[in-house]
Amino acid sequence: MTATDLPPRLTHLTFHGPLSEERAERLVGELAATRPSTVLDIGCGWGEFLLRVLDAAPRATGVGLDVQEDDLARGRRIAGERGLGERVAFVAESALGTRRGPADVVLCLGSSQALCDPEGPHDVAAALAELRRLVTPGGRVLIGEGFWQRVPAPEELARMWPGAHEGDHLLLGALVDEAVEAGFRPVRIETATGQEWEDFESAYRSDVELWLAAHPDHPAAGETRARVDRQRSTWLNGYRDILGMAYLTLVPVG
Template sequence: MSLDFGLPPRLGQLAFHGPLSDARARRLVGRVSAAGPRTVLDIGCGWGELLLRVLDVSPGATGVGVDIAGDDLARGRAIAEERGLGERVVFVEESARGTTRDPADLVLCLGSSQALSAAAPPLATVEALRALRGLVTSGGRVVLGEGFWQRAPTEGELAGMWPGARADEYLSLGDLVDAAIDAGFRPLWVETASEEEWEEFESGYRSGVEEWLAAHPDHPSAAETRAKVDAQRSTWLRGYRNVLGLAYLTLIPVG
């Protein structure tokens, strides 16, 4: 959305829809592009920033981004055209659950494992890993961005999170990597978002709306918007801050 329409902006301050810094993204892109992918599939792509960065350094490679958020997909198409990548990428508005798309040399799934499974977490993570195993070519790569508990949350922290938050909702990092191995992968690289990356993401997630609220305190939608953004911030500061982690696993299929 745009301030031109008198409404709060959405995620305009973010390059990635997750705690991923430019520095980590550059390293990750360099690592996976070194394998020479010709096809790239991004599950739950949003506006596909990482997908586009991979294509930018992988001459001749083509990509498909799949998501159900039409506004994000439109943003991705516009960015692709600006970067001269419009002929090499397609953004498709569809569900990834049970997808029949052909396996790709590189599959990205950043914070979107729920797009591949209807199960409740953490079983959804396990089922998503199995689905990803079937979506990658032999010798290809999968990059999974997935939440994990850095430590067991307290009852007070769970109460401060999203409604219905559970202590068994996420795996530990060790169990997450084991689940990837059980699904038929070997972990080439295991890394986790830093506290600084989380702070950049969480603040950037709300920054545009906060600026809008400061400039439009009497707008008809200000009270509702203010309550929503205050609740979002509270779940982070009083709930999952330094408890919920985000792992970036670079995986290679076995066999």
Template structure:
């Protein structure tokens, strides 16, 4: 049985997507991707695979495989698939995306997971991931690639407040990212970036469960650890707010 005394805060229940993605943008993405009629969908670093499940719901008969190393997220995806009547068409596998044997697929999703495809250090992992994705998508298919970018060059002071070792060379700007996609064998069908509203909704929802739990459990054995984690993440968010961006590229493979 679970020891309620040692239970920590709930995890990410306020998040629909594990990234800065609004319902409106997700609807547009799903409509555009489903319009290509994919029969197979591969979601790399899928988490709980929310966008994959929405594509499958929009394309009767399509089948999807989601790959991730987080068992808790995968279980959430399986429960969602079951609840939506998609369990027979959606498979969630606990395994690394690197060197995956799955594919080629008609639609490949890689949202914030380029690091899972390449052992290279940033920013070189991005180009390697894009080259890998070119080999995982069918001719005439689509890749939806989501990747962090700099909205503008960060200052040294801003970098010092971000994640440990943050460097200006670590990420590309939007133009540089699109150029990498073209060099990897794609043409950009659609290019878009997350808005500040999407970022704020994501970051707030990312913390909300634990913040509410901490407010009512200040004497809990896990309170100090939780407080340190929340305060540290919020400080980093405030440092990269408006500087760190996120691009969504809908890519068409060149034959």
């Protein structure tokens, strides 16, 4: 069995998160209007948002950090196709304690765990402190961070991802308070819509669902089917309408 026998990976996703084209276009425009020279993307994946900022800010260069080489290769290919290959580097390395900053724009979209101790619990305060360190004076941080729309009940947590507990996320107000405590002022606070979540969750599994429909008797179908069915259940029967995604545009104080 070779990699070509297995389902393709995330080809139906533009962004690796619940982010619409409309919201992305507006956020990119707002960040590019600050005329950045440098852009740093933490946990960039294939860097679609990073590349759009660079395209909108022609004087800027960018660095994307991630540990998933397949995604980085996809980003390099897309950058080359768009004529941005000379202005961006996709680097396979951990962002924890990175010396790649400071940058005028720092992106951290659904990847704050990359700035936390992998041996400890997710610590959004620590991640925000790192983002404060990595942004230049007068720069911008755009963080996409999960939050509880309401505190989930124990039985709801039990239907989410393995080991899910109330401390995995904060309520939105507490999340913004943490950003202020870390030395930022929030110039924009917005949250993903239900439509953005549904588009993301559906596209996240589209490749696998289509492959399973076409290859029901493949040797890997049973394990793959069980995995994707579990993933779908954690959303539909677990965190749907409970877990939100906040997009916070932050300016460092001082």
